[in-house]
Amino acid sequence: xxxxxxxxxxxxxxxxxxxxxxxxxxxxxxxxxxxxxxxxxxxxxxxxxxxxxxxxxxxxxxxxxxxxxxxxxxxxxxxxxxxxxxxxxxxxxxxxxxxxxxxxxxxxxxxxxxxxxxxxxxxxxxxxxxxxxxxxxxxxxxxxxxxxxxxxxxxxxxxxxxxxxxxxxxxxxxxxxxxxxxxxxxxxxxxxxxxxxxxxxxxxxxxxxxxxxxxxxxxxxxxxxxxxxxxxxxxxxxxxxxxxxxxxxxxxxxxxxxxxxxxxxxxxxxxxxxxxxxxxxxxxxxxxxxxxxxxxxxxxxxxxxxxxxxxxxxxxxxxxxxxxxxxxxxxxxxxxxxxxxxxxxxxxxxxxxxxxxxxxxxxxxxxxxxxxxxxxxxxxxxxxxxxxxxxxxxxxxxxxxxxxxxxxxxxxxxxxxxxxxxxxxxxxxxxxxxxxxxxxxxxxxxxxxxxxxxxxxxxxxxxxxxxxxxxxxxxx
Numbered sequence: 001x002x003x004x005x006x007x008x009x010x011x012x013x014x015x016x017x018x019x020x021x022x023x024x025x026x027x028x029x030x031x032x033x034x035x036x037x038x039x040x041x042x043x044x045x046x047x048x049x050x051x052x053x054x055x056x057x058x059x060x061x062x063x064x065x066x067x068x069x070x071x072x073x074x075x076x077x078x079x080x081x082x083x084x085x086x087x088x089x090x091x092x093x094x095x096x097x098x099x100x101x102x103x104x105x106x107x108x109x110x111x112x113x114x115x116x117x118x119x120x121x122x123x124x125x126x127x128x129x130x131x132x133x134x135x136x137x138x139x140x141x142x143x144x145x146x147x148x149x150x151x152x153x154x155x156x157x158x159x160x161x162x163x164x165x166x167x168x169x170x171x172x173x174x175x176x177x178x179x180x181x182x183x184x185x186x187x188x189x190x191x192x193x194x195x196x197x198x199x200x201x202x203x204x205x206x207x208x209x210x211x212x213x214x215x216x217x218x219x220x221x222x223x224x225x226x227x228x229x230x231x232x233x234x235x236x237x238x239x240x241x242x243x244x245x246x247x248x249x250x251x252x253x254x255x256x257x258x259x260x261x262x263x264x265x266x267x268x269x270x271x272x273x274x275x276x277x278x279x280x281x282x283x284x285x286x287x288x289x290x291x292x293x294x295x296x297x298x299x300x301x302x303x304x305x306x307x308x309x310x311x312x313x314x315x316x317x318x319x320x321x322x323x324x325x326x327x328x329x330x331x332x333x334x335x336x337x338x339x340x341x342x343x344x345x346x347x348x349x350x351x352x353x354x355x356x357x358x359x360x361x362x363x364x365x366x367x368x369x370x371x372x373x374x375x376x377x378x379x380x381x382x383x384x385x386x387x388x389x390x391x392x393x394x395x396x397x398x399x400x401x402x403x404x405x406x407x408x409x410x411x412x413x414x415x416x417x418x419x420x421x422x423x424x425x426x427x428x429x430x431x432x433x434x435x436x437x438x439x440x441x442x443x444x445x446x447x448x449x450x451x452x453x454x455x456x457x458x459x460x461x462x463x464x465x466x467x468x469x470x471x472x473x474x475x476x
Contacts, residue, residue, distance in 0.1 A: 326389025
């Protein structure tokens, strides 16, 4: 028995499970007893031949476990595709040698795993029968077994798979009971349709139209998303009805189609999109904001207050709203934080936008308001303000007495975008207020005898505009 026998047995297990679709089983069987002589064998271009190539490479490496293990992984990648492409991390060769063939294959290609599409499509399997099977793996195989030239012929079955793929089954015993499994099946069907010729895609999209008006809201949403994924559009009547649908997933799916492949809409549709910025469902609001980003003609001053409200919700919604406010040239009504005036033992203070700023020992922590996750910390920050129209914050940091730094940080990752030292002629007071309008920053400073201010122009790099302090107090 050769030194790499454990890996050869794992290859046999995988080939047997798949039904030896490439006819390479005997190569592995012979190599368990004796390594194959070395030959020059370049990697072929087709997936079916890649399996034979990897099997031959394993056979030639039968006395070298390290190389055989590498070729085993190559063979599994060509032969099997786990549903959802969830491949496992490869264990170290020493660990893999101690595993049974079934354990090793399960680790490298977790179940449910199915023959790769490049191989399945050439096996002349009964795709219609496989798609009707309740088992997830067989239904995925049915999708993968459809040749590209036959997509139009199977339009009805593919449309059913795309529309119902995201719906949870009442009985998990069917094998497709979890939403994740059904979504994976749905993605498989969409993936084989997307590169098809227009005529074939049109047949699948036409079949999906029949699901847009069914009773189950999740099926309606999946059908609309499927039509969009196939690069087709709902007609105006169906689109307007979907935007007014009582189910939030349907409204969100319809809204995501706006501004993709089409630039003109009925006034009623445009008005509805603007109204959905204030929808009760967060997914719908995010979709509506995304539609306005793609279709800037919808952006108007009438959206100012709805966008400011959306900016308080945090996460993707808040960030998109802030971006759109910037496009309008508006400010998100942020307030300035004076660290010296805050009780550091008090609970976190929420800004009226997407983020929470809380004092911590030695600085300020910026967190996502929606999730509570801390994004980054600005150390030794004395004042902090959000930059209008940008996903940035600006701060004044006191490195030591009379040594100040003006810095900007990107939200949400905290990357420093700019840093300049403030001249000593401007640092004899105490920073008290940081105000930003357009590209101009004004820093007000307290002083016992003569309060003052100076200005910074935002740019690349930022520039201090004043050589001497401008005397005066900030407006109340």
